[in-house]
Amino acid sequence: MNKRIVIALGGNALGNTLKDQMESVKQAAKAIVDLIEDGHEVVVSHGNGPQVGMIQMAMAEYHKANPLVPMIPLSVCVAMSQAYIGYDLQNAIREELLDRGIEKGVATVITQVRVDPLDKAFENPSKPIGYFMTKEEADLEIAKGELVKEDAGRGYRKVVASPRPVEIIEIDTVKALLDQGVVVIAGGGGGIPVMSQGHHLKGVNAVIDKDFASGVLAKAIDADYLIILTAVEKVAINYGKPDVKWLSEISLEEAKKYIEEGQFAPGSMLPKVEAAMDFAASGKNRYSLITLMEKAKEGIDGKTGTIIR
Ligand code: ADP
Numbered sequence: 001m002n003k004r005i006v007i008a009l010g011g012n013a014l015g016n017t018l019k020d021q022m023e024s025v026k027q028a029a030k031a032i033v034d035l036i037e038d039g040h041e042v043v044v045s046h047g048n049g050p051q052v053g054m055i056q057m058a059m060a061e062y063h064k065a066n067p068l069v070p071m072i073p074l075s076v077c078v079a080m081s082q083a084y085i086g087y088d089l090q091n092a093i094r095e096e097l098l099d100r101g102i103e104k105g106v107a108t109v110i111t112q113v114r115v116d117p118l119d120k121a122f123e124n125p126s127k128p129i130g131y132f133m134t135k136e137e138a139d140l141e142i143a144k145g146e147l148v149k150e151d152a153g154r155g156y157r158k159v160v161a162s163p164r165p166v167e168i169i170e171i172d173t174v175k176a177l178l179d180q181g182v183v184v185i186a187g188g189g190g191g192i193p194v195m196s197q198g199h200h201l202k203g204v205n206a207v208i209d210k211d212f213a214s215g216v217l218a219k220a221i222d223a224d225y226l227i228i229l230t231a232v233e234k235v236a237i238n239y240g241k242p243d244v245k246w247l248s249e250i251s252l253e254e255a256k257k258y259i260e261e262g263q264f265a266p267g268s269m270l271p272k273v274e275a276a277m278d279f280a281a282s283g284k285n286r287y288s289l290i291t292l293m294e295k296a297k298e299g300i301d302g303k304t305g306t307i308i309r
């Protein structure tokens with residue numbers, strides 16, 4: 001049976017530099033096209049941590065050199081990162097499709113995601129982003145009204161809120177492209193966070209978690225599978241300990257228990273498991289899979305990875 005699948009690519013699928021990225025997306029494209037070749041409909045989402053950091057730093061340097069030019073807002077940097085990563089991904093996927101004799105359009109949709117201005121995350125911005133600053137640079141930013149915090153002894157960084165995604169603005173466009181058989185790349189970097197003010201969408205200084213945004217995307221397109229591809233083949237309990245246990249399947253009840261036990265690290269595996277649970281709980285035939293990029297096809301065939309059902 002052909003499935004509708006959202007594939008969320010983690011940082012390891014994109015690398016840290018332009019050169020890394022061009023190499024890594026070739027591997028990602030193979031994994032993605034394996035699924036397309038089997039007849040599945042695919043929407044690709046991805047993270048953007050290093051890329052948005054790089055863009056923001058470049059923009060900050062530009063601003064420093066030309067103080068009359070205002071700083072580029074983070075929401076614009078996220079938009080740039082979507083285009084920059086989408087450009088590489090869509091070309092790599094196109095090339096892999098053609099190499100296998102498959103004629104299909106591939107398109108990146110610059111995607112905005114609505115957040116709730118009353119989201120509790122705005123009361124406690126905690127996500128460090130971008131470049132490291134000295135105390136002096138930090139004080140200048142603070143004087144401008146920016147929120148800056150010391151980050152684990154490494155220097156000062158801006159911190160932003162990480163609100164939950166509520167709704168994907170371009171969802172009908174994504175669906176229309178899917179219905180035309182186009183391979184869609186959407187929701188990159190968790191989406192550009194926006195608040196709606198009547199008809200106007202206002203960019204927000206925040207970063208949405210890409211795993212949560214991918215879950216919202218998967219629900220909205222009525223996907224069968226949410227596949228989160230990352231740097232581990234399976235989710236574990238007692239991760240990093242001698243008695244580590246790799247899990248092939250987790251029920252919603254077990255997942256809740258493991259979260260209470262603190263089995264999943266907050267900045268890395270926890271959002272994946274939470275997004276996976278939320279999607280799996282949202283419909284009868286909805287499954288989530290967490291595995292390595294190169295194992296996506298085996299995972300869908302039930303041979304590896306961790307299934308959350
Ligand atoms: P991504 O860029 O794909 O979002 P992250 O580094 O944020 O990747 O999250 C994946 C990482 O989570 C794994 O590489 C692993 O080091 C870490 N991790 C934390 N807790 C667990 C766990 N219980 N089981 C498996 N991996 C875990």
Ligand code: MG
Pocket residue numbers: 010047267268
């Ligand atoms: Mg992550």
